[in-house]
Amino acid sequence: MPVRLSMTVNGKPISADVEPRTLLVDFIRDALRLTGTHIGCDTAQCGACTIHMNGAAVKCCNMLAVQAQGSTILTIEGLAKADGSMHPMQAAFRDHHGLQCGYCTPGMVMSVIDLLKRHPNPSEELIRAELDGNLCRCTGYHNIVKAVQAASKA
Ligand code: FES
Ligand code: FES
Numbered sequence: 513m514p515v516r517l518s519m520t521v522n523g524k525p526i527s528a529d530v531e532p533r534t535l536l537v538d539f540i541r542d543a544l545r546l547t548g549t550h551i552g553c554d555t556a557q558c559g560a561c562t563i564h565m566n567g568a569a570v571k572c573c574n575m576l577a578v579q580a581q582g583s584t585i586l587t588i589e590g591l592a593k594a595d596g597s598m599h600p601m602q603a604a605f606r607d608h609h610g611l612q613c614g615y616c617t618p619g620m621v622m623s624v625i626d627l628l629k630r631h632p633n634p635s636e637e638l639i640r641a642e643l644d645g646n647l648c649r650c651t652g653y654h655n656i657v658k659a660v661q662a663a664s665k666a
Pocket of ligand 1: 556559560573574604
């Protein structure tokens with residue numbers, strides 16, 4: 513039987529009826545049509561589905577939508593300002609060519625914003641360690657690391 517779900521997503525209150533078995537990533541993509549949150553593995557390995565819940569990065573492919581009841585969610589679509597200007601981390605990825613195919617990029621960006629909240633001035637070693645849960649199949653991570661370093665100084 514569907515349950516009523518309410519949460520705040522990218523600053524807006526939303527409510528919807530969902531089946532209890534619905535994954536949070538499917539709710540975000542299919543019900544809310546916020547398709548910037550990607551599904552790469554569906555098994556919590558690749559990080560393409562990373563969002564922020566109550567201010568912390570989480571992989572939403574291994575959570576149920578009902579676990580987000582009452583929470584505050586931020587997805588990649590919520591990062592840009594109202595005038596369309598990019599979040600500093602998005603700008604740093606663009607400026608340092610931190611993406612190629614871009615499939616992993618939303619999850620990377622959400623993860624490293626969380627990283628900088630916890631460690632405002634991370635070493636390269638720490639950035640690489642923190643990116644352990646975000647897989648990019650087309651780069652050597654070098655430009656992604658450069659982008660994070662640049663954003664930490666922005
Ligand atoms: S789709 Fe969630 S970690 Fe890969
Ligand atoms: S840019 Fe292609 S998987 Fe990361």
